[in-house]
Amino acid sequence: MSTLHTVNKSPFETSTLKSCLEHVSDGDTILLIEDGVYGAMAGSSMADLVTAKTKAVSIIALAPDMQARGIDEDRLIKGINTTDYAGFVDLAAKNDLSHAWL
Amino acid sequence: MAIREIKMSETVKKFLYVNRKAPYGTIYALESLEVVLIGAAFDQDVSLAFLDDGVFQLTKGQDTKEIGVKNFSPTYRALGDYEVTKLYVEKESLAERGLSADDLQELVWEDEDDDYAEKPSIRIIDRTEMAKLMANQDVVLSF
Amino acid sequence: MKFGILISEGPYTHQAADSALRFTKAAIKAGHEIDRVFFYHDGVNVGTRLSIPPQDERNLQQEWSALAKDHGVDLVICIAAAQRRGLLDENEAKRQGKDANNIADGFRISGLGQLIEMGILSDRLMTFGD
Numbered sequence: 369m370s371t372l373h374t375v376n377k378s379p380f381e382t383s384t385l386k387s388c389l390e391h392v393s394d395g396d397t398i399l400l401i402e403d404g405v406y407g408a409m410a411g412s413s414m415a416d417l418v419t420a421k422t423k424a425v426s427i428i429a430l431a432p433d434m435q436a437r438g439i440d441e442d443r444l445i446k447g448i449n450t451t452d453y454a455g456f457v458d459l460a461a462k463n464d465l466s467h468a469w470l
Numbered sequence: 471m472a473i474r475e476i477k478m479s480e481t482v483k484k485f486l487y488v489n490r491k492a493p494y495g496t497i498y499a500l501e502s503l504e505v506v507l508i509g510a511a512f513d514q515d516v517s518l519a520f521l522d523d524g525v526f527q528l529t530k531g532q533d534t535k536e537i538g539v540k541n542f543s544p545t546y547r548a549l550g551d552y553e554v555t556k557l558y559v560e561k562e563s564l565a566e567r568g569l570s571a572d573d574l575q576e577l578v579w580e581d582e583d584d585d586y587a588e589k590p591s592i593r594i595i596d597r598t599e600m601a602k603l604m605a606n607q608d609v610v611l612s613f
Numbered sequence: 614m615k616f617g618i619l620i621s622e623g624p625y626t627h628q629a630a631d632s633a634l635r636f637t638k639a640a641i642k643a644g645h646e647i648d649r650v651f652f653y654h655d656g657v658n659v660g661t662r663l664s665i666p667p668q669d670e671r672n673l674q675q676e677w678s679a680l681a682k683d684h685g686v687d688l689v690i691c692i693a694a695a696q697r698r699g700l701l702d703e704n705e706a707k708r709q710g711k712d713a714n715n716i717a718d719g720f721r722i723s724g725l726g727q728l729i730e731m732g733i734l735s736d737r738l739m740t741f742g743d
Binding site: 474477478481483485495499504505508509511512514529569609610612613 | 619621630639653654693694724726729730732733734738740742
Binding site for chain 1: 614616623628629635636638639642643645672715736737738739740742
């Protein structure tokens with residue numbers, strides 16, 4: 369059983385991403401969407417916390433939301449991949465459960 | 471019966487309602503509770519999770535007279551009668567907010583399999599147990 | 614897969630209704646089924662036919678109504694949340710003695726039970742909120 373977690377808020381605005389990171393299980397996926405994509409950026413105060421989790425869970429950023437915000441792929445934390453809406457749908461189908469962190 | 475109705479009458483899923491927001495400053499706590507109450511009629515396996523600021527929803531002594539909004543905290547006491555008996559409160563979230571179990575309402579349910587003995591609905595669990603609870607659901611509703 | 618979609622925030626103020634729209638379209642394109650789209654909290658406001666966004670911006674209500682029309686997607690607005698926020702269909706307006714109704718094509722107002730039903734009958738429930 370694996371869960372797709374979605375986080376849509378910037379980790380500098382709310383503690384939602386932090387809370388999500390504290391409640392994921394090994395093998396889960398976290399998809400950062402909307403303002404959540406800011407949590408994928410390297411060099412931020414959140415980067416270490418996020419990087420530490422990339423071994424246990426798959427962390428992915430939604431590319432359309434990154435592009436909207438002018439975030440290039442090369443600015444992402446190493447180990448974070450990107451996907452599009454088609455990929456988002458695939459992730460939702462592939463994982464047994466969807467958990468939106470609001 | 472139509473296929474939808476048949477499937478409805480045969481399916482029991484594990485529903486988890488996730489509450490992470492404080493009451494009154496926003497409507498999420500109230501409208502989440504409204505879903506729980508309506509949902510009770512559907513005979514699913516329901517659990518409620520209270521973590522982060524969601525733990526504030528269950529505190530005692532809420533008096534909303536001076537802000538003019540309805541005090542809906544008494545409604546949590548009715549959950550037992552609706553057979554919603556599993557309210558999981560996260561230990562770390564309480565501690566981070568300087569709260570203890572004593573700050574929370576005493577919510578009970580009557581176990582008809584045990585001579586209607588009153589049992590506590592609030593179960594305080596730690597973060598690891600909360601993560602496990604979340605992982606083992608069929609549907610997660612966040613508000 | 615059969616997807617249920619829950620939208621918990623209003624149009625334009627939050628990106629939720631946009632993200633949900635794009636997800637839903639991608640799911641349909643991939644051949645999945647949409648059981649229902651349920652609008653709750655401020656999400657009910659997606660269903661007003663009175664909104665006039667700027668000409669050069671997207672019209673969220675129209676895009677959702679088009680999904681209902683073109684793909685038969687069931688758009689359900691929660692009655693309790695709608696009443697609080699003043700989103701009415703013709704029947705509700707008459708019933709409540711209001712002098713107007715404002716629901717858009719393709720949306721229907723119904724009870725919270727429809728959300729639970731969606732949770733029971735869908736394979737995956739996706740929530741788009743704040």
